[in-house]
Amino acid sequence: MTDQLARRAVRSLVWLAVLGPIPWLAWLAFSGGLGANPIEYLQHRTGHYAIRLLAASLFITPLRVITGWGWLIGHRRTLGLAAFFWALTHLSVYVGLDLFFDFGQFLDDVVKRRYITVGMLAIALLTPLAVTSSKRWVKRLGGARWNKLHRLVYLAMIAATAHYLWAVKKDITTPVIYFVIVAALLGFRLYMRARRKSGRHVAGEVTA
Amino acid sequence: MLIRRPADIPSSEITSESDYINRRSFMGAAGALALAGLAAPSVLSAAGATGRAQDDKVTSEEDATSYNNFYEFGLGKDDPKRYAGSLKTVPWTVAVDGLVKAPKRWDLNQLLAGLTVEDRTYRHRCVEAWSMVIPWRGVRLRDVLARLEPMPSAKFVEFTTLLDPRQMPGQRSSSSLTWPYREGLRLDEAMHPLTLLATGMYGKPMPNQNGAPLRLVVPWKYGFKGIKSIVSIKFTDKMPSTSWNDSIPSEYGFYANVNPTVDHPRWTQAKERRIGEFLRRNTLMFNGYASEVASLYTGMDLRKFY
Numbered sequence: 001m002t003d004q005l006a007r008r009a010v011r012s013l014v015w016l017a018v019l020g021p022i023p024w025l026a027w028l029a030f031s032g033g034l035g036a037n038p039i040e041y042l043q044h045r046t047g048h049y050a051i052r053l054l055a056a057s058l059f060i061t062p063l064r065v066i067t068g069w070g071w072l073i074g075h076r077r078t079l080g081l082a083a084f085f086w087a088l089t090h091l092s093v094y095v096g097l098d099l100f101f102d103f104g105q106f107l108d109d110v111v112k113r114r115y116i117t118v119g120m121l122a123i124a125l126l127t128p129l130a131v132t133s134s135k136r137w138v139k140r141l142g143g144a145r146w147n148k149l150h151r152l153v154y155l156a157m158i159a160a161t162a163h164y165l166w167a168v169k170k171d172i173t174t175p176v177i178y179f180v181i182v183a184a185l186l187g188f189r190l191y192m193r194a195r196r197k198s199g200r201h202v203a204g205e206v207t208a
Numbered sequence: 209m210l211i212r213r214p215a216d217i218p219s220s221e222i223t224s225e226s227d228y229i230n231r232r233s234f235m236g237a238a239g240a241l242a243l244a245g246l247a248a249p250s251v252l253s254a255a256g257a258t259g260r261a262q263d264d265k266v267t268s269e270e271d272a273t274s275y276n277n278f279y280e281f282g283l284g285k286d287d288p289k290r291y292a293g294s295l296k297t298v299p300w301t302v303a304v305d306g307l308v309k310a311p312k313r314w315d316l317n318q319l320l321a322g323l324t325v326e327d328r329t330y331r332h333r334c335v336e337a338w339s340m341v342i343p344w345r346g347v348r349l350r351d352v353l354a355r356l357e358p359m360p361s362a363k364f365v366e367f368t369t370l371l372d373p374r375q376m377p378g379q380r381s382s383s384s385l386t387w388p389y390r391e392g393l394r395l396d397e398a399m400h401p402l403t404l405l406a407t408g409m410y411g412k413p414m415p416n417q418n419g420a421p422l423r424l425v426v427p428w429k430y431g432f433k434g435i436k437s438i439v440s441i442k443f444t445d446k447m448p449s450t451s452w453n454d455s456i457p458s459e460y461g462f463y464a465n466v467n468p469t470v471d472h473p474r475w476t477q478a479k480e481r482r483i484g485e486f487l488r489r490n491t492l493m494f495n496g497y498a499s500e501v502a503s504l505y506t507g508m509d510l511r512k513f514y
Contacts, residue, residue: 035286036275036483037338100487105476113474166474169336170455171283171383 007071014075017056018082021049039097046090051160053083054126055181058157062188077133080153084130087123087160115166122159125152157182263489266329267340269410271483276417277334278436279384280369280376287378288417295375295437297421306366306442309357316421319355320407323347327411328404330427332434333466333495337488339480344425345414346406350399358395358443366392366448367424368440385451391424391435392448392462394504402427402500405438428494428501430464461514465505466495470514 025045028034034041057079064072099105109116129150131137138146161182165175278288281295302319305311329343353365371388373379379387397403404425407414414420419436426433432452442448452460459473468478468491479488494501505513 036271037285037481039481039486040338097486098481098488108476115474170279170385173383 003069006069010072010075014078017053018078021045021086039093042093043090043098046086046093047164050083050086050090051164051178053079053086054153054157054160055178057083058153058182058185062185065192080126081130081133084123084126087126091119091123115163118159118166119163122156122163125156125159129153129156154182154186264329264331264341265484266343267483272340272342272409273415273417275483277336277431278378278417278419280378280387280389280437281417282378283384289415291377292416292420294377295370295416295420297416297437300421300439302422302438303440304356304442305440306444307359307362308443309359319352320347320405323351323355325407326404330402330404330425331492331495332425332427332431333480333491335430335432335460335464335472335477337472337475337477337480337491338483339491340483343410344404344406345408345411346404346425348401349403349405349424350401352405352441353395353398356441356443361445362443363395364392364444364446364448365395365398366390366440366442366444367435367438368442369435370437370439385455388439389435389451390448390454391433391450393424393426393433394447395443396504397426397501400501400504402497428466428497430466432460433464463505463510463513465501465510465514466491466493467510467514468493470511 025034025042028041029038057076060072060076060079064070095101095103095106110120111117129152132141132146132149141149161175161178164178165172168175274289275285276288277285278292281288281291300316302314302316303311304314325345325347327343327345329341331339332342333339358365367390369387369389370376371379373387378384393403406419406423406425407421409415409418414423419434419438422438423436424434424438447462450462452464453462466477471477477491480491481488492498
């Protein structure tokens with residue numbers, strides 16, 4: 001019963017997080033709520049959505065381990081794909097609206113500005129993950145290889161956080177919080193792995 | 209010295225923007241100007257021979273008063289408007305000291321009494337690559353400085369913003385800048401006829417979020433030089449330390465002249481987004497005031513002294 005409730009609540013939350021920003025931004029655009037510099041506003045908002053959803057997708061596994069709710073795994077792909085969608089929107093706002101398809105300037109920025117370089121790296125790392133997110137691809141690659149490939153998500157998250165950190169003008173509080181989150185999540189994964197290994201080791205000793 | 213107004217842009221074209229005029233009672237504005245004894249209500253210096261200045265439409269008052277960098281009230285562009293209501297601007301005193309004949313705390317009214325109030329429309333270029341066109345109201349800084357009687361040894365002027373975390377919630381956090389905010393000019397820059405001490409904009413008293421009751425306007429420099437809510441003016445013989453330069457010297461220099469050929473390390477300064485416009489436009493050397501101010505920097509390497 002409570003499990004059922006939890007499932008429903010989590011599903012609603014995930015879809016709200018994934019789809020909510022679209023009507024919200026549309027409403028702001030129509031009501032003049034994007035402010036004096038709408039392009040900058042969209043640029044920042046879409047970036048925030050992308051990095052938040054990416055962080056949320058990384059929380060699924062630890063949450064699953066802690067709560068024992070195996071069904072959480074179904075939401076990981078949704079969150080990851082949504083993060084990729086917002087990252088692409090973020091890039092499109094920058095290239096299409098801010099630079100108005102000035103590709104010369106775009107390439108110049110990618111090469112010269114390190115926050116843009118790592119931002120592009122984050123999107124580049126997320127792309128194969130988005131492509132191989134379907135069940136068919138899991139089968140095609142095999143679970144182990146698929147898992148290995150999808151560890152790239154941590155690199156993408158680090159790149160995205162560095163992008164945020166280096167883009168900020170002065171107050172680095174929020175990007176630093178993301179770094180702490182990434183470190184904690186990575187730490188959790190390493191801890192789990194160590195525990196699994198030492199568990200095996202202990203078992204080996206017992207049988208010896 | 210009169211400000212040269214290039215012939216290719218009649219001032220009527222600049223001041224008669226409908227959204228500028230319609231925002232206030234025309235009679236009220238005319239009355240105020242008559243009181244101030246003004247012949248030329250507005251000066252928007254041209255981009256020289258390029259003629260670009262014809263495109264300069266006054267930014268909507270709503271945008272200019274709701275999209276602000278004033279970290280004393282928060283880091284978001286909409287924070288100053290939201291939180292600056294707590295700033296008490298009357299009474300207001302300005303402490304004058306340093307290399308000056310008689311250091312003194314001036315009441316603001318006394319400091320400005322009898323000086324000619326002018327309305328001047330200037331381009332405003334933020335270091336973040338956005339820009340506006342703002343009709344300021346104020347007095348020439350040179351008139352104020354002359355009243356303060358600096359000593360001949362004075363080479364620089366240092367300005368300080370109010371420090372009061374109770375009124376300025378952004379000062380309760382030290383994650384952005386060190387407080388109080390400080391800015392400075394070389395004395396010849398300060399004495400330049402384009403440099404204003406502004407007390408208002410759009411024909412009205414200065415809104416708190418824009419730096420009430422007294423702020424600096426230096427139209428050929430990036431906006432952060434335009435220190436707000438000034439409580440202290442100090443004459444020195446050494447280049448004063450300034451907040452952004454102190455904070456990130458590789459990105460923000462003391463001079464901070466608008467210069468499309470010297471990029472900010474993290475973005476190009478060659479272009480800017482004029483608030484209210486979609487396509488970015490080219491940034492002009494010295495923000496389009498080169499014919500007036502370039503001579504101040506003759507022989508200086510502007511890449512080094514950015």
